[in-house]
Amino acid sequence: MESDTSEAKKAEPGSALRRNFLRAIGAGVACAGVWMNDPLQAAPPAAEAAPPDIPGYDWRKHKWAFGVDATRCIGCLRCVEACKAENGVTQDAHHFRTWVERYVYLEGDEHARVDSQSDPGNIAASDSQQAFRFDNRYASAPVEKAFFVPKLCNHCTHPACVQVCPTGATYQTPDGVVLIDHSYCIGCQYCVQACPYGAREFNHAMGVTDKCTWCYHRITKGLQPACVEVCPVEARVFGDRNDPDSPISRFIRNNRVSVLKPQTGNAPNVFYAGIDKEVS
Amino acid sequence: MIGTMAQAAPYVGYVYPNETDIPWSVLIVIYPYITGLVAGAFIVSSLYHVFGMERFKTVARFALLTAVSFMFFVPVPLLFHLGNPQRAFNAVLTPHWTSAMSAFSYVAGFYICLLLLEIWFAFRADIVSLAKTKGGLLGRAYRILTLGSDDVSGKALAIDHKFAFALAVIGIPAAGGLHGYVGFLFGSLKSREWWSSDLMPIIFLLSAVVSGIGLLVVLYVAYSKFRKAALDDACLQGLAKTMWAFLTVVLLIEGLELLEMFYKSLEGIEMVQRLIEGPIRYGMFLQWGLSLMVFATLSYLILTHASGRALVTGMFASGIGMMLGVLAMRWNVVIGGQELSKTMKGLLIYYPEILGHEGLLAVLFIFLCPFIVLWLVTRFLPPWESKARKEVSS
Numbered sequence: 001m002e003s004d005t006s007e008a009k010k011a012e013p014g015s016a017l018r019r020n021f022l023r024a025i026g027a028g029v030a031c032a033g034v035w036m037n038d039p040l041q042a043a044p045p046a047a048e049a050a051p052p053d054i055p056g057y058d059w060r061k062h063k064w065a066f067g068v069d070a071t072r073c074i075g076c077l078r079c080v081e082a083c084k085a086e087n088g089v090t091q092d093a094h095h096f097r098t099w100v101e102r103y104v105y106l107e108g109d110e111h112a113r114v115d116s117q118s119d120p121g122n123i124a125a126s127d128s129q130q131a132f133r134f135d136n137r138y139a140s141a142p143v144e145k146a147f148f149v150p151k152l153c154n155h156c157t158h159p160a161c162v163q164v165c166p167t168g169a170t171y172q173t174p175d176g177v178v179l180i181d182h183s184y185c186i187g188c189q190y191c192v193q194a195c196p197y198g199a200r201e202f203n204h205a206m207g208v209t210d211k212c213t214w215c216y217h218r219i220t221k222g223l224q225p226a227c228v229e230v231c232p233v234e235a236r237v238f239g240d241r242n243d244p245d246s247p248i249s250r251f252i253r254n255n256r257v258s259v260l261k262p263q264t265g266n267a268p269n270v271f272y273a274g275i276d277k278e279v280s
Numbered sequence: 281m282i283g284t285m286a287q288a289a290p291y292v293g294y295v296y297p298n299e300t301d302i303p304w305s306v307l308i309v310i311y312p313y314i315t316g317l318v319a320g321a322f323i324v325s326s327l328y329h330v331f332g333m334e335r336f337k338t339v340a341r342f343a344l345l346t347a348v349s350f351m352f353f354v355p356v357p358l359l360f361h362l363g364n365p366q367r368a369f370n371a372v373l374t375p376h377w378t379s380a381m382s383a384f385s386y387v388a389g390f391y392i393c394l395l396l397l398e399i400w401f402a403f404r405a406d407i408v409s410l411a412k413t414k415g416g417l418l419g420r421a422y423r424i425l426t427l428g429s430d431d432v433s434g435k436a437l438a439i440d441h442k443f444a445f446a447l448a449v450i451g452i453p454a455a456g457g458l459h460g461y462v463g464f465l466f467g468s469l470k471s472r473e474w475w476s477s478d479l480m481p482i483i484f485l486l487s488a489v490v491s492g493i494g495l496l497v498v499l500y501v502a503y504s505k506f507r508k509a510a511l512d513d514a515c516l517q518g519l520a521k522t523m524w525a526f527l528t529v530v531l532l533i534e535g536l537e538l539l540e541m542f543y544k545s546l547e548g549i550e551m552v553q554r555l556i557e558g559p560i561r562y563g564m565f566l567q568w569g570l571s572l573m574v575f576a577t578l579s580y581l582i583l584t585h586a587s588g589r590a591l592v593t594g595m596f597a598s599g600i601g602m603m604l605g606v607l608a609m610r611w612n613v614v615i616g617g618q619e620l621s622k623t624m625k626g627l628l629i630y631y632p633e634i635l636g637h638e639g640l641l642a643v644l645f646i647f648l649c650p651f652i653v654l655w656l657v658t659r660f661l662p663p664w665e666s667k668a669r670k671e672v673s674s
Binding site for chain 1: 294295296301303304361368370375379382470623
């Protein structure tokens with residue numbers, strides 16, 4: 001876990017942000033009007049922060065986004081395991097930066113039966129909280145429709161988690177990623193409460209909140225997030241929306257995409273193709 | 281399907297995998313509870329200091345000491361809960377102003393200062409007299425507390441009164457703000473169906489006042505029995521009417537909110553119903569059962585112009601009932617909100633741990649502390665009018 005934090009610190013510009021926040025205190029105190037925050041202006045301080053010291057990377061030149069093609073996902077869960085390994089996520093069935101949901105309609109069902117790799121039945125199937133698999137509970141059932149839906153942080157344009165963080169430890173970068181400065185987080189878990197998607201989890205060993213970073217340490221070096229890298233069926237798509245030929249730009253252009261819980265006003269940046277009304 | 285993994289909340293239906301680790305424990309149940317007791321006790325003192333209701337004079341100064349003793353412990357459950365409490369001051373030094381929580385230290389700090397100042401003005405004459413009569417360490421403490429001013433002339437006391445009045449006037453919106461803020465903390469979260477309500481701050485505020493009056497009644501009766509002092513019927517009757525009025529509005533608003541929720545029957549209402557019938561059924565039973573019983577008792581006491589033993593017994597029972605009822609309400613809100621999954625397809629069940637820094641024993645310990653502090657404070661600054669003083673003033 002320690003190495004994960006230091007790695008994140010290298011890539012995440014927390015200290016620059018803090019300086020910025022310190023500078024902003026005066027203005028902030030005077031301006032109680034910030035309470036009435038313009039809903040269309042998410043986390044304004046981030047845009048003014050000094051860029052991170054990553055060779056050859058300019059965070060003003062990218063606009064990252066993520067796509068999920070639910071029609072392709074086979075529920076192999078390589079993404080979940082790769083994420084845990086890559087990011088040092090707590091190795092149990094209750095802490096995930098990404099997970100996969102299984103939706104099954106049996107004949108005559110009005111609502112889907114939903115489970116994830118965390119379901120006790122699935123944990124029993126793999127007999128492990130480190131290696132995950134979906135069990136075969138529907139093998140002999142009259143399945144009418146079934147599909148998998150990978151889930152992860154939506155890196156929202158108007159992130160509720162950033163809005164409620166009392167210290168500014170979690171913030172939004174100009175390239176559209178929501179990150180956490182683990183050295184500054186006080187561990188109040190208000191952000192965990194505020195996320196409508198259940199995407200944040202608490203690292204008890206470090207006493208801080210943790211979440212998907214779209215593998216910021218990889219994408220800023222021109223690599224793909226670990227979950228995208230290992231997906232055998234290209235159900236996960238990642239790229240730069242500023243580049244019209246990037247995989248994500250093509251994905252959004254070529255599919256009828258939707259986002260999860262649009263009514264929250266969070267404006268997610270994970271776009272889904274092939275999901276059902278039951279998915280939220 | 282029931283989750284059986286250790287240290288994780290069991291659940292039914294479908295919940296997001298991360299939700300099985302419930303973020304806010306029973307510590308966050310007593311945080312708004314203690315804050316509410318402060319607000320309620322303060323309001324009673326204001327009824328005398330600001331609105332001049334003489335019948336509350338008996339308990340006005342005691343109410344101030346109660347408020348401050350509990351206020352000292354408002355941040356404690358929060359600090360116990362933080363993953364990195366040593367960084368708590370980050371929220372003070374670099375507050376992120378779009379977060380309601382960043383205002384906590386400022387709101388709480390302002391309110392503690394205000395309470396301390398008001399207490400100083402309300403007790404200054406006593407402090408001066410104690411500084412002159414007590415010797416040793418205690419005498420020195422009183423002398424320091426006089427802050428170098430031992431003028432207790434009529435003119436000086438009139439100035440004291442003016443300041444105490446002004447502070448009490450500021451204190452009412454401050455107490456309201458302190459607890460309305462706690463309601464906002466929950467009500468402003470759009471992620472949780474059970475919390476996301478515009479009425480949350482109002483419900484928190486009004487129930488706070490009811491629980492605070494309850495606490496004050498219980499303490500007043502207990503102290504009077506301990507001191508073998510007679511209870512003031514007029515004061516208790518006044519407290520009964522005040523409690524009744526606030527309780528009426530709380531019951532109405534809470535009832536209307538539930539009615540609206542079920543009348544609208546938005547998507548996921550079945551799960552809300554299952555929450556009420558399931559994980560929080562005992563809490564709801566306690567909250568509503570006790571509230572209605574107290575409402576009936578108070579109505580009876582008011583209608584029959586009860587006095588003496590019947591009034592004392594009825595009010596003591598009502599005080600205990602309201603303290604427990606509001607505690608149950610805090611549980612139903614804080615824990616219930618987290619037991620209703622964000623998927624609206626499942627329910628979690630929270631079991632508090634007994635030991636550990638987020639356990640029931642820790643909570644009990646934290647909750648006992650203000651009572652001990654209050655006992656010490658009342659020894660240091662006796663808030664009750666002595667017989668001699670009463671005779672002089674009359």
